Amino acid sequence: MIRVAVVGAGGIAGGCHMPALQAEAHRAQVVAAVDVDGDKVRAFCAEHGIPAAHTSLEEMLAAERPDLVHVCTPPFLHARQVIRCLEAGAWVWCEKPLCLSLAEFDEIAAAEGAAGPYCSVVFQHRFGSGAEHLRSLQAAGKLGRPLVAQCVTAWYRAPEYFAVPWRARWTTEGGGPTMGHGIHQFDLLLSIFGEWEEVRAMAGRLARDTETEDVSMAIVRFANGAMASVTNSLLSRREESYLRFDYEEATVELRHLYGYANEHWSSTSELWQPGEDRPSGHHAQLAVLLDAFERGERPPVSGAQARSTLELAAGLYAAAFTGRPVLRAELTPGHPFYRSMNGGHSL
Ligand SMILES: NC(=O)c1ccc[n+]([C@@H]2O[C@H](COP(=O)([O-])OP(=O)(O)OC[C@H]3O[C@@H](n4cnc5c(N)ncnc54)[C@H](O)[C@@H]3O)[C@@H](O)[C@H]2O)c1
Numbered sequence: 001m002i003r004v005a006v007v008g009a010g011g012i013a014g015g016c017h018m019p020a021l022q023a024e025a026h027r028a029q030v031v032a033a034v035d036v037d038g039d040k041v042r043a044f045c046a047e048h049g050i051p052a053a054h055t056s057l058e059e060m061l062a063a064e065r066p067d068l069v070h071v072c073t074p075p076f077l078h079a080r081q082v083i084r085c086l087e088a089g090a091w092v093w094c095e096k097p098l099c100l101s102l103a104e105f106d107e108i109a110a111a112e113g114a115a116g117p118y119c120s121v122v123f124q125h126r127f128g129s130g131a132e133h134l135r136s137l138q139a140a141g142k143l144g145r146p147l148v149a150q151c152v153t154a155w156y157r158a159p160e161y162f163a164v165p166w167r168a169r170w171t172t173e174g175g176g177p178t179m180g181h182g183i184h185q186f187d188l189l190l191s192i193f194g195e196w197e198e199v200r201a202m203a204g205r206l207a208r209d210t211e212t213e214d215v216s217m218a219i220v221r222f223a224n225g226a227m228a229s230v231t232n233s234l235l236s237r238r239e240e241s242y243l244r245f246d247y248e249e250a251t252v253e254l255r256h257l258y259g260y261a262n263e264h265w266s267s268t269s270e271l272w273q274p275g276e277d278r279p280s281g282h283h284a285q286l287a288v289l290l291d292a293f294e295r296g297e298r299p300p301v302s303g304a305q306a307r308s309t310l311e312l313a314a315g316l317y318a319a320a321f322t323g324r325p326v327l328r329a330e331l332t333p334g335h336p337f338y339r340s341m342n343g344g345h346s347l
Pocket residue numbers: 007008009010011012013034035036037040057072073074075077095096097122124180
């Protein structure tokens with residue numbers, strides 16, 4: 001049995017992590033939960049049949065020695081908590097955004113071991129049968145060269161949504177819809193079109209009383225020559241997540257909102273047959289993560305793969321704030337946007 005602990009007994013932990021863990025109960029056992037709010041963590045443990053409730057991460061790590069920790073706290077706590085878990089020898093599955101800067105990412109990477117423990121990020125939309133089918137068709141060259149993509153996160157968040165103190169501030173959430181919402185869609189885009197090289201962008205605060213952007217838009221060039229447009233909005237009354245991939249031989253489209261099944265995909269290609277329906281979601285990713293744990297191998301969406309997605313967010317902000325194209329290769333220590341997503345600028 002893989003011994004699992006959950007840190008942060010809030011919305012995503014109860015709504016998505018616990019059902020995913022329940023579906024893996026044959027090989028993963030939740031041994032403890034942690035929250036700074038004692039009443040909340042005790043109620044969480046009672047509801048989910050978890051034996052040990054803790055209010056301190058350090059005490060939990062020492063007492064329970066978990067194999068894997070799910071970090072489900074607000075973003076500004078992630079880097080510190082992830083590093084503590086790795087130092088205690090536990091693998092980590094951390095909610096997005098993994099951390100608030102590339103500098104924090106590199107500190108996390110340095111705390112991983114060469115053969116584990118590893119830290120993987122929750123990007124659950126990489127893992128449904130539709131995305132896997134598209135990646136395999138593309139890898140086999142069945143669709144021709146990838147040429148053009150559109151990646152639209154058109155979501156709506158009313159003003160009240162931003163009353164939560166950690167939301168929409170550079171030092172606590174790391175950004176607006178680029179870091180917190182559209183990141184799911186462009187992570188999926190990157191998992192399909194591969195390495196990105198250059199980004200141009202705009203970001204704005206159009207309609208919400210936030211510190212971070214409520215809209216950003218970018219144009220991205222990939223190493224394989226393909227180009228994509230990326231829209232991240234929290235102001236769109238008819239909500240949709242839309243991805244469109246144009247290859248030499250076919251177009252593939254995905255229309256969903258917060259998760260997809262095979263029915264949400266379509267293609268002009270007769271080869272489009274995604275097979276058994278495995279919807280995207282926390283369970284789809286957790287199953288792959290536990291497979292990697294059992295084999296002792298680096299899990300997907302960790303290391304360079306996870307850095308690429310955060311680099312695109314950093315590059316988008318750097319391009320938006322400076323009004324200049326940003327090359328991915330520039331985003332090294334010493335770059336003005338390496339230590340924070342806004343590079344010290346305000347909108
Ligand atoms: N993958 C997704 O689709 C998805 C969806 C929603 C939220 N999220 C992410 O999940 C994370 C949590 O979001 P949420 O909506 O569940 O927030 P939430 O506020 O509902 O839950 C966070 C919990 O962390 C607890 N907490 C605060 N400080 C703590 C500490 N020092 N130690 C332990 N616990 C502490 C809080 O008391 C709270 O119970 C965020 O990073 C968010 O971006 C991901």
